[in-house]
Amino acid sequence: MSLQTFLQHLVNGISLGSLYALLAIGYTMVYGILRLINFAHGDIFMLATYIAFYSVTTFLLPWWAAFLIAIILTALLGIILERAAYRPLRSSPRISIMISAIGASFLIENLAIVIFGGRPKAFPIAPIFSKILVVGDVSISIVTVIIPIVTAIALFILNYIVNKTKTGMAMRAVSKDYDAAKLMGININYIISFTFGAGSALAAIGGILWGLKYPQLIPLMGIMPGLKCFIAAVIGGIGNIKGAVLGGFILGLGEIAIVASSPALSGYRDAFAFVLLIVILLFKPTGLMGKNSAEKV
């Protein structure tokens, strides 16, 4: 493999990995606080792309306004989803909430098919995002460069919120011990809503970037990325934000590496994610960066 080809693969892998990382953070945040896998996360991601699509095509908003609206509305949708589907079940056994999450996911997917139709739509791309940079023999679309940068910025902001603000401190407290945090006067409902809002906003950013890179919207587009990013979160150690980013990159780079190393194996790239999940769960059940925490008695 020549150096150019290698670099081209590397760029592709980093870009894909950053997208996975953005989505994986949302899974991991919600899990960290609620011990709940939000199976509807991938569908929230899908809704964000549709909101951006309609803001541009139907309401004729400029791209930046459309993106902003998509992020805000998606964060609200995440909060509404938690209120409607998860909060009423918070004191029920964990399995009930999980089933509710799966139900919410199916509901959103089927509603999207009814409302948006099954035919794929083309995500509108502003001219600035369709530029192509050529460095030597490596050609890179501008979106490919933007994705890792946006991921880094989002991660930086999130890190600041979680570690440096009062809300972040409360989030960490809730994730350590739910009941103790409640006793200390932390407004649990607010913290959980905030977590869902932030996670969904990240899903929206991920969705918009995904749309710019793969400009094709279908109501079921969230399923596969959702599954893979869930795997990324588990690989990194679910509940751990840095782990989710690591998991996202391992998955993105790994997928590209599989196809790059052998075209004959290229049909098995999805299988790669699942095999990796099984291997990690066998040898390091808490994930690469997860801590071994004793079960609370």
Place this chain on the structure above:
Amino acid sequence: MKKNLSLLLALVMILSIVAVGCGQQAAPSEQPAEEVIKIGVFEPLTGANAAGGELEVEGIKLANKLYPTVLGKKVELIILDNKSDKVEAANAATRLVDQDKVSVVLGSWGSGFSIAAGAVYKEAGVPAIGTSCTNPLVTLNNEYYFRVCFIDPFQGNVMANYAFNEVKVKKVAFIIEKSNDYSVGLAKFFNDTFVELTGDQNAVVYTGYYNTGDQDFTAQLTGIKASGAEAIFAPGNFTESALIMKQAKELGLTLPILGGDTWETPEVIDIAGAAAEGVVFSTFFDANAKLTPVTTEFLDAYAKEYAGKEPAAVTALGFDSYILALDAIERAGSADPKAIRDALAATKDFPGAAGTVSLDENGDAVKSAVIKTVKDGKFTYLTTVEPIKK
């Protein structure tokens, strides 16, 4: 309050499921059963291939509107969704023959679904007319499956010939949709013809695969860039193909990209944009190549019904499948599935919107292929290729 909310949510879920179910069914007819002739339609109306299915149903409904009766009875269309899924296709087929007791079935878009449903029709003795399922296995060893389109060997053969004689390339790369019988079949027949034409066993220098629903093809395309291929043959579902075109351009690949009939949907141009310029594919129909008088009739009716829209090839094939079914019922003189089957098998020089149909001993249509390209954001007719007489 909490209970009410979850109850409401549950209700909405149930309603949405019911709504999805209803949307795809034709309104039940109020006439007594003996006065209608039931024609079943099974097409992907949701899932990855929904766009193709919808286009074909468009053609079938249009034909039904023009010719609503046969043998003095009203024709009732029973439209079922096979959900772009092989298992669902077999389920939908079973429902059509067992529950709805249709006389003849039309569809489907996508060979995989037709193959999955074929055994059901054969067992029940109900004839089926394929619309755009081009894989040979659909009709092979199944005397109840017919089709109004040509088959993959011919299409793969046409494109290999085109690549060798017109594009003048000697090395090609494949990107194959692994889970799609159509894509695998087209690539195989392209390969056979191309190796024969070039006399080079290694004329295909790169073979990459992807799964239905994949969105990232950068790794395969980067591999092709390094492989020394002079053209790419990428038959497959149009949604993925459009992304392949777009990503090829982003990676600076300027090779000609060739494909099959599935590409002729407006979404390819919407999604791939400028990257779709110059791609070449074979298909069944073009409004500029007036193949028969029925073509004009179809185009006029289509223009009246869907003003401002260009009819797709598969819409014309949907139209053809319906009028052929009606013709066969008329020739059979009854709605008995067996009699219709025999009438269908004897079809010769039947004028359809997408060319003259003669069915061979396998039930495959022998007809001409049209080669098209994308120019200035529009599908443009290049040339017509006549069938190879054996």
